[in-house]
Amino acid sequence: MSTLAHWCFRRRFAVAGGWIVALVALAAIALGGGTAFTDSADLPDSESATAYALLAESQTGSGSGSGGQAGTDTVRGTVVWHTGGEAVDSAGVKADVAAMLARIKAVPGVEAVVSPYDKAGAAQINTGTGTAYATIVLAADADTAPVKSAALASDTAGFDVEVGGQAFSEQPGASHGTEAVGIIAALVILVLMFRSGWAAALPILTGVVGVAASLLLVMIASHVVDLAATSLTMGALIGLGVGIDYALFIVNRHRRGLLAGRPVRESIADALDTSGRAVVFAGATVIVALLGMFVVNLGILTGMARAAAVTVLFTILAAVTLLPALLAMLGTRVLSRRQRAALATGAAPVAVHRPGLAARWAALVDRAPWRATGAAVLVIAILAAPVTMMRVGDADASSDPAGTPARAYYDLMAPAFGDGFDASLLLVAKVPDPAASTAFTGLAATLATVPGVAAVAPAGRSALTVVPTTSAQTEQTADLVHRLRDEVIPAAEAGTGLRVYVGGAPATSIDMADALMGKLPLYLGLIAVLGFLLLAVAFRSILVPLVGALSNLATILVGLGALTAIFQFGWGSELLGVGSGAPIMYLIPVLIVGVVFGLSMDYQVFLVSRMHEEWTHTRDNRRAIRVGLTETSQVIVAAATIMLCVFASFGFSGERIVSGIGIGLGIAVLVDAFVVRLTLIPALMRLIGRANWAYPRWADRVTPHVSVEGPAREPALSGK
Known part of the structure; x- marks a missing residue:
C-alpha cells in the first residue's frame, strides 16, 4: 500500500484528473443512454407461482391480473368514486361516470373497462354508502399516468374520485435528496472533530465521488442486467456511509502522523499502509456479505446487492487513490491553524494522545470487565427482544399515512366493499376428469362457509376468486391462506384427481x-x-474472530428488533411519515442481515487491528486492549455517528422500504459502535486474556499471512 501511496503522491494531479474524466465519461454515457430499471421480481418456485402459470395456460385474458397476479401481460387497476348528496346510481352520476370512463377507455394501453352500471360489474356498487368502482384492465407496460389524470379530472367537492389497485401501486424508486441532510450532518461532525475545514471536507468529497461514479455505472449496467430502481437508493445509502467512514479513518491516521512530526509524503504512505489496509480488508468483508445474498436467489434482491457491492468497491478505490492525491495537494492544511502554527515553530511534536474521555472509558472497561459485559448484554437483549415477534409480509394501503392517495383509496373502498376488497385470493385448479370437476364445484360451495371468507366468485375456467374479510397485511388473512392450503383444499381433493x-x-x-x-x-x-x-487469517487468532462473529449476530438481532418495534408495532412510524404499524417487507431482513454484518466487521477490523498492532510489539494483552480502545474510540464514535446521520436521513424518505432499511441500519450501527465494539468486545477480550491471540501452529502453517494493520511506525502510548 505504501507503494501505491507514493505513486499517488507523485502523480496527484493525474490521479485527481483521472477521477474527474471518469466521472464525466460515465455521466455522458449514463445520461445519453438513460436507464432500464425493472421492478419485476421473479417468483420463487411456490404454490402461488404454480397458480399463475396454470391460469396463464388456461386463459388468454379473462383471468389476467386477478388478485395481484404476476407473470401475465395485463394488470388491473380500480377507479372508485363516492357521492356526497346525490345517489350513486342516479342518472346524473351515471352520465358523469360514463364520460369519465370514456376518457379512460381512450387512453393508449387500456384494454377493458368494467363499469358498475353494466351487468358484468353489478357487484361493484354499494348504494347504501354511495360508493362504486370501475375495473380497468391495462397492458402490463402501459403508462398509467394518463389514466390517473383522466379519472381525477372528475374529482369535485361532491364527487370524490380515487385510483388504486395493482396498476396504480407506486414502487419505491430513487431517493428524493434526503441524503443531503445526512451529508451536511456528517460535515458538521467532521469539522467539530478535526477543527479543519479541509480535513472535514475530504471524507465527504471522497465518499461522494466514489458513490457518484458507482451509481452512474449502475445506471449504465441496468441495460445489461436486471436491476430495480431501488438499487440506486441502496447503493447511495450503503456507499455514502462506508465511503465517508473509510476516508475518515485514513485522514485521521494521516493527521496523527503529521502531528507526530512526519513529512507529508511519509505520513500519507504510513496512513495508507496502516488504515488503508484496514479499509481494503473491511470493504472486502462488506462486499462478501452483500454478494452472499445470491444464496436467496431472488432477482430484485441480488440486483440491489450487486449495485451496493459495486458502490462499496468504488468507495474503496476512491479512498486509496483519490484521497492520497488530495492529501498530497493539501499538505499540512488538513491540520487546524493552531496545529500548523505549533508545527511551524519547530516545537516538540503536538501531543496526539491527550488524556480524555476515551482514555477514561478504556480504563473503566479495564477495571470492571464483568460489569461492562453484563451491561452491554442487557442493552442488546432489551433492544433485540422484539425480533421474536417479527412478522414478514407486505404492508397494504390500510397502514399508509393519512392523506396519501393510497390511503384515500382504501378509505373509500373499505367501508363499502370490506377490508379485504384488495386482498383477493386466486384459486386455480387442475380438473382432469368429471370426478375432479364435481369436487371443484363442491369446493366452491364450501368456500363460502369458511370463516374469514367474505365472497367467492368465478375467475375464469377452473378458477375462483376468494375475497377475505380482512386486509392483506393482517394475521387473519395469512391464517386464511394457510387454512385453505392445509385443511379446506386437501379435504376437497381427497380421493380425486383435483389439484387446487x-x-x-x-x-x-x-x-x-x-x-x-x-x-x-x-x-x-x-x-x-x-x-x-477472514478475521482468523488477518489476526492469527481463533477467539477474537469467534467473539467478533457472535457479536455481529447480536448487532443484527438489535437491528431487526428495532425494525420490528418501529415499523411493525408502530412505535414512532408515524413520525417517519410511513404510516402505522405493518408487517416487515420480506426484502428488508435479508438486506439488514447482510449490510449490518459487513459494517460490524468494519468496526471490528479497525478496533482489533490497532489492538493487534500493540500486542505484536508488547505482548501485553491489557495494554493492547487499552491502547487500541483509547486510540480508536474517537474515530469509531465519529464514524458511527456519521453513518447514523446518513442512514437516518434515508429513514425520513417517506417510503416504507427505504425508511425501514435506513432506520434499521442506523440503530444497528449506533448500538454496534457504542455498546458492542467500545464496550462488549474490549470487556470480553480483557476477561479472556492472552488466549485472545492464541493460534494453532498447524493453522498458522496453512493460512496465508495477511497484515491488516501494516507495519507500526508510531510510538506506543507511554505507561500502562
Whole structure:
C-alpha cells in the first residue's frame, strides 16, 4: 500500500484528473443512454407461482391480473368514486361516470373497462354508502399516468374520485435528496472533530465521488442486467456511509502522523499502509456479505446487492487513490491553524494522545470487565427482544399515512366493499376428469362457509376468486391462506384427481417471505463463517474472530428488533411519515442481515487491528486492549455517528422500504459502535486474556499471512 501511496503522491494531479474524466465519461454515457430499471421480481418456485402459470395456460385474458397476479401481460387497476348528496346510481352520476370512463377507455394501453352500471360489474356498487368502482384492465407496460389524470379530472367537492389497485401501486424508486441532510450532518461532525475545514471536507468529497461514479455505472449496467430502481437508493445509502467512514479513518491516521512530526509524503504512505489496509480488508468483508445474498436467489434482491457491492468497491478505490492525491495537494492544511502554527515553530511534536474521555472509558472497561459485559448484554437483549415477534409480509394501503392517495383509496373502498376488497385470493385448479370437476364445484360451495371468507366468485375456467374479510397485511388473512392450503383444499381433493393451487397477492407475499426467510439461516451461517475465516487469517487468532462473529449476530438481532418495534408495532412510524404499524417487507431482513454484518466487521477490523498492532510489539494483552480502545474510540464514535446521520436521513424518505432499511441500519450501527465494539468486545477480550491471540501452529502453517494493520511506525502510548 505504501507503494501505491507514493505513486499517488507523485502523480496527484493525474490521479485527481483521472477521477474527474471518469466521472464525466460515465455521466455522458449514463445520461445519453438513460436507464432500464425493472421492478419485476421473479417468483420463487411456490404454490402461488404454480397458480399463475396454470391460469396463464388456461386463459388468454379473462383471468389476467386477478388478485395481484404476476407473470401475465395485463394488470388491473380500480377507479372508485363516492357521492356526497346525490345517489350513486342516479342518472346524473351515471352520465358523469360514463364520460369519465370514456376518457379512460381512450387512453393508449387500456384494454377493458368494467363499469358498475353494466351487468358484468353489478357487484361493484354499494348504494347504501354511495360508493362504486370501475375495473380497468391495462397492458402490463402501459403508462398509467394518463389514466390517473383522466379519472381525477372528475374529482369535485361532491364527487370524490380515487385510483388504486395493482396498476396504480407506486414502487419505491430513487431517493428524493434526503441524503443531503445526512451529508451536511456528517460535515458538521467532521469539522467539530478535526477543527479543519479541509480535513472535514475530504471524507465527504471522497465518499461522494466514489458513490457518484458507482451509481452512474449502475445506471449504465441496468441495460445489461436486471436491476430495480431501488438499487440506486441502496447503493447511495450503503456507499455514502462506508465511503465517508473509510476516508475518515485514513485522514485521521494521516493527521496523527503529521502531528507526530512526519513529512507529508511519509505520513500519507504510513496512513495508507496502516488504515488503508484496514479499509481494503473491511470493504472486502462488506462486499462478501452483500454478494452472499445470491444464496436467496431472488432477482430484485441480488440486483440491489450487486449495485451496493459495486458502490462499496468504488468507495474503496476512491479512498486509496483519490484521497492520497488530495492529501498530497493539501499538505499540512488538513491540520487546524493552531496545529500548523505549533508545527511551524519547530516545537516538540503536538501531543496526539491527550488524556480524555476515551482514555477514561478504556480504563473503566479495564477495571470492571464483568460489569461492562453484563451491561452491554442487557442493552442488546432489551433492544433485540422484539425480533421474536417479527412478522414478514407486505404492508397494504390500510397502514399508509393519512392523506396519501393510497390511503384515500382504501378509505373509500373499505367501508363499502370490506377490508379485504384488495386482498383477493386466486384459486386455480387442475380438473382432469368429471370426478375432479364435481369436487371443484363442491369446493366452491364450501368456500363460502369458511370463516374469514367474505365472497367467492368465478375467475375464469377452473378458477375462483376468494375475497377475505380482512386486509392483506393482517394475521387473519395469512391464517386464511394457510387454512385453505392445509385443511379446506386437501379435504376437497381427497380421493380425486383435483389439484387446487392458491395464488393472489396475500398468498404470493407469504410464499416470497417463506422462500427468503427459509434461506436466511443459510445466509447467516455463510457470512458468519466467511467473516470468521477472514478475521482468523488477518489476526492469527481463533477467539477474537469467534467473539467478533457472535457479536455481529447480536448487532443484527438489535437491528431487526428495532425494525420490528418501529415499523411493525408502530412505535414512532408515524413520525417517519410511513404510516402505522405493518408487517416487515420480506426484502428488508435479508438486506439488514447482510449490510449490518459487513459494517460490524468494519468496526471490528479497525478496533482489533490497532489492538493487534500493540500486542505484536508488547505482548501485553491489557495494554493492547487499552491502547487500541483509547486510540480508536474517537474515530469509531465519529464514524458511527456519521453513518447514523446518513442512514437516518434515508429513514425520513417517506417510503416504507427505504425508511425501514435506513432506520434499521442506523440503530444497528449506533448500538454496534457504542455498546458492542467500545464496550462488549474490549470487556470480553480483557476477561479472556492472552488466549485472545492464541493460534494453532498447524493453522498458522496453512493460512496465508495477511497484515491488516501494516507495519507500526508510531510510538506506543507511554505507561500502562
